[in-house]
Amino acid sequence: MAAKRIFADEDFTCPVCCDIFTDPVLLQCSHSVCKACVEQYWITKPFRQCPICRKRSKRNPPINLALRNLCEAFLEDRNQRASEVLCALHDEKLKLFCLDDKEPVCLVCRDSSKHKDHRFRPVDEAVRDVKEEIRRTLIPLNEKKRVLEKAKQTFIQKEQYVQSQGKTTEKLIKEEFLKLHQFLFKEQESRMTAVREERRIKCEIIQKKVETMDREISSVIQIIREVEKRLGVNNISVLQNFKDTLKQ
Ligand SMILES: [Zn+2]
Ligand SMILES: [Zn+2]
Ligand SMILES: [Zn+2]
Ligand SMILES: [Zn+2]
Structure with missing residues (x-):
């Protein structure tokens, strides 16, 4: 542990991303850079070169295993120190x-x-006791949660009941009004038919009366013509037929 602490952050810092190396690769110039950093750098360059000294490098440089292991150990040690x-x-x-x-x-x-x-206890033991105590406080909380969930279930069931009851009532109303509409339509039709029939019969009677009148009028016209004819013959005949004319 003490040996590791002689290293500082900058020994493990990539010169490109300025973070602790992730999968460092060893270039031909013996500089090390993160694999992702050098690949990203090469995308922008016409040929592969070291981002630090600009010397040419081969494709797929090898991972610097020693440096990678040191970085991992360094990070582990740093994390441990942070939590202590x-x-x-x-x-x-x-x-x-x-x-x-x-x-x-x-x-x-x-x-x-x-x-x-x-009075003192070793920290590990105290942690165990405290955790046990925390666990105990969970018991009434879990019980409360259970009660609340049960109450919630009851309300959900009530809601479902109200929903289904409402739908049934809606259906009944629709059915009843449909029946009413059908009944009213039939009633309207039958009344209309009755009125039409009554009108037809009345008109027929009136027409028959008109026809009778027509016949009477034409027979009266006939008589008028007969009478007018008699007015045209000689005077004695008028006197002779006078009695007959009155009879008509
Ligand atoms: Zn990097
Ligand atoms: Zn270099
Ligand atoms: Zn004390
Ligand atoms: Zn102290």
């Missing part, structure tokens, strides 16, 4: 947990007057 929190007062690892103050402490803290007569 040290005591703010003594810069020592926080190996213990003070049960009275409920805080992680280092070995120097334990012997300090601040934690005199306090």
Whole structure:
């Protein structure tokens, strides 16, 4: 661990992307660059050259395995150091947990007057206990979740019932109004037929009467003509036929 720390970030930094090397390739000039970086660089150039010293390079340069392994080890070490929190007062690892103050402490803290007569647990054990406690708080929460979900289910079922009931009522209304429409249409038709029939009969009677009148008128016209003829003959005949004329 201590040996690794003699390296600094810049030893593993690609000169093109300025990040820790990813799959570094070894060029003929012995410079190293990320595989992706050099390929990207070559797209813009007429021939393959080193992005640092401009010397020509062969196609498909080999991966610099040694450098790649060192980069991986360096990143792993850096991540580990980042996750390792040290005591703010003594810069020592926080190996213990003070049960009275409920805080992680280092070995120097334990012997300090601040934690005199306090009870301690190894951090791993304390983590286990705390996790157990957290798990216990989950029990009522899970129960609450279960109750809420059950209540939600009830509401969903109610909604489904309301939906289906509404649809059934809609269907019934449609059916009833359809029947009503059919009934009204038939009723209209039968009344119209009755009115037409009545009109036809009345008109027929009137026409018959008109025909009778026509016949009477023409017979009267006939008589008028007969009478007018008699007016034209000699005077004695008028007197002789007078009685007959009156009879007509
Ligand atoms: Zn790079
Ligand atoms: Zn070079
Ligand atoms: Zn401390
Ligand atoms: Zn304490």
